[in-house]
Amino acid sequence: MFALTHRIPDLSSSRRPRRGRKRAVLLGMMLLSFASGAIQLDAAPARAQSLSACLWAGVSHDEDRTVHAGGWTFRCTTDHRGRGEWSNEGRTGQASTVPNPGATGSPLGRFSRGAQQPGTSYHDYCVGSQLIEGTDHVYEVVTDSAGSAMWKYSKSIKHWDFGLDPIPSATWRSSANCYDGVLG
Numbered sequence: 764m765f766a767l768t769h770r771i772p773d774l775s776s777s778r779r780p781r782r783g784r785k786r787a788v789l790l791g792m793m794l795l796s797f798a799s800g801a802i803q804l805d806a807a808p809a810r811a812q813s814l815s816a817c818l819w820a821g822v823s824h825d826e827d828r829t830v831h832a833g834g835w836t837f838r839c840t841t842d843h844r845g846r847g848e849w850s851n852e853g854r855t856g857q858a859s860t861v862p863n864p865g866a867t868g869s870p871l872g873r874f875s876r877g878a879q880q881p882g883t884s885y886h887d888y889c890v891g892s893q894l895i896e897g898t899d900h901v902y903e904v905v906t907d908s909a910g911s912a913m914w915k916y917s918k919s920i921k922h923w924d925f926g927l928d929p930i931p932s933a934t935w936r937s938s939a940n941c942y943d944g945v946l947g
Contacts, residue, residue: 814841814845814846814847815839815841815845815846815847816839816847817839817840817847817848817849817875817877817878818847818872818873818874818875818878819832819837819849819861819862819874819875819878820861820862820863820864820873820874821872821873822861822862824839824847825839826839826840826841826847827839827840829852830860830861831855831857831858831859831860831861832859832860832861832863832879832880833859833863833879833881833901833923833924833925833926833928834854834855834856834922834923834924834926835851835852835853835854835855835879836851836852836853836854836855836857837849837850837851837852837877837878837879838850838852839875842876846875846876847875848875848876848877849875849876849877849878849879849904850877851877851879858926858927859926859927859928863880863881863928864880865880865881865882865883865885865931866880866881866882866883866885866886866897866902866914867883867885868885869912869913870904870912870913870914871911871912874904874912875904876904876905876906876912877903877904878903878904879901879902879903879904879917879923880901880902880914881898881901881902881920881923881925881930881931882896882897882898882899882900882901882902882920882931883897883898883931883932884896884897884898884931884932884933884934884935884936885897886900886902886914887934887936887946888946889938889940889941889942889944889945889946890941890944891941891943891944892938892941892942892943893938893941894934894936894937894938894940894941894946896933896934896936897934898920898931898932898933898934899919899920900916900917900918900919900920901916901917901918901919901920901922901923902914902915902916902917903915903916903917
């Protein structure tokens with residue numbers, strides 16, 4: 764028969780294991796730092812974006828704030844993770860209250876999910892030998908499962924009211940830049 768033996772540590776000993784000593788010293792140093800004011804737990808600087816704020820053209824907007832862009836009203840809401848996102852509340856006759864530089868480059872750090880922008884030549888692509896101009900569409904910021912932001916086709920540009928906003932320049936490309944569906 765097998766005997767199971769297990770050593771029970773002697774807890775009456777004044778000697779602590781080394782690992783415990785290191786933790787105790789570290790904890791003591793942290794407490795001393797807090798007490799002396801070397802480490803502060805103040806609020807982040809005012810310029811930092813809160814998780815529930817929404818970005819539009821790099822400007823932070825508080826939750827429940829509405830903006831108007833391209834003949835549409837957008838309201839800053841939060842997603843299931845508490846991150847800010849824009850909700851399209853429908854058409855409006857009001858002029859744009861935010862800048863609309865167009866969907867150029869990555870929206871990361873400039874636009875929150877749900878924001879929409881008129882397309883630019885950044886989104887030009889080819890179908891066979893035919894050029895499809897990015898300026899023919901409106902794009903919306905979407906995120907993938909990892910949280911990466913990107914522009915995705917939303918609707919035709921005829922649904923965007925430019926009002927006094929500048930119209931993005933027409934593409935400089937032509938169908939001659941397309942070869943078997945590849946934009947060159």
